[in-house]
Amino acid sequence: MINKIKKINLNHSFIFFFVVNFFCFLFFKYSNLNISSILCLVLILIIGVSHGSLDHIKGKKLLELFNINSIYIFYIAYILISTAVITTWILLPSTTLILFLIIASYHFGKEDTQFLINDKSYFTPILYFFKGFLIILAPLYFHFQETIAIFKLLLIDNEQFYLGLNFIEKKKIIQIGIICSTLSSIFLFLRNFEIKKFVVFLDYFSILILNYYLSPLIAFTVYFCFLHSIRHSISLAIELDPNSIVNGFGLFVKKALPLTILTAFFSFIALYLLSYSNNLNSAILKIIFIGLASLTFPHILLEYFLEKNEK
Numbered sequence: 001m002i003n004k005i006k007k008i009n010l011n012h013s014f015i016f017f018f019v020v021n022f023f024c025f026l027f028f029k030y031s032n033l034n035i036s037s038i039l040c041l042v043l044i045l046i047i048g049v050s051h052g053s054l055d056h057i058k059g060k061k062l063l064e065l066f067n068i069n070s071i072y073i074f075y076i077a078y079i080l081i082s083t084a085v086i087t088t089w090i091l092l093p094s095t096t097l098i099l100f101l102i103i104a105s106y107h108f109g110k111e112d113t114q115f116l117i118n119d120k121s122y123f124t125p126i127l128y129f130f131k132g133f134l135i136i137l138a139p140l141y142f143h144f145q146e147t148i149a150i151f152k153l154l155l156i157d158n159e160q161f162y163l164g165l166n167f168i169e170k171k172k173i174i175q176i177g178i179i180c181s182t183l184s185s186i187f188l189f190l191r192n193f194e195i196k197k198f199v200v201f202l203d204y205f206s207i208l209i210l211n212y213y214l215s216p217l218i219a220f221t222v223y224f225c226f227l228h229s230i231r232h233s234i235s236l237a238i239e240l241d242p243n244s245i246v247n248g249f250g251l252f253v254k255k256a257l258p259l260t261i262l263t264a265f266f267s268f269i270a271l272y273l274l275s276y277s278n279n280l281n282s283a284i285l286k287i288i289f290i291g292l293a294s295l296t297f298p299h300i301l302l303e304y305f306l307e308k309n310e311k
Contacts, residue, residue: 013199024213037284040221045264051229053256081298094158108132130184138211
């Protein structure tokens, strides 16, 4: 099964790289093309969120490891953690954002790469973090002011936070971070060398190309939906049916649909309520990033505890 996941993900990296280049070429050639923020939200709710919509199945598996029979305990814990994240973001937005970006960097780096890596040394998580950190650094490097504008719409009004960002831009610390991310990709490629690991660089260049040509929101949407989420969904589909990826995807869609619809329903209710005190783009950005943070924390905790207790 591992070899099957690896083969499909390798093909996926090649396809994603070429599609990104073609898409960015069209976007550059026809500069009047415009992708609305509402389309980004819809894509994230349909494709992006769905890759975590089987968490209830993983939660049931985790509870069984602790001899707990009630699935409601999982749902209550998941909802409480999500609610706590949103509350903390409202009370301490700068701190929560920084913590979210750190955790998301590690999560992106690991989920996008671990199918290639057999080495489980203590050094590997550091490489995952710096590889995933490119998702955060690239928009800051190519579209610094636009990224700052997004942060301001996410309730970040801490002056010290923005002074710190201006400092790292002026001192070229962002470039140093990108160099560290580049080195992490090189290390991941060279450790237990296999030529097929070259796809690490395809993902690396895809992210840079997306952020060079596209706005931060669109670049993130394309990455999150069509690289990160699709890759995770492929693994889940193969787990559901190792013999048929087509049937596995059918099962995945059926099992993911209820929670995906529920998440979309509450997201649009929140969007409706936020639209009273925010313009549409501002409300959408809050739903996307604060909403994703509230789902990412319990999702990552679940993955961590399941991985730790299944060993």
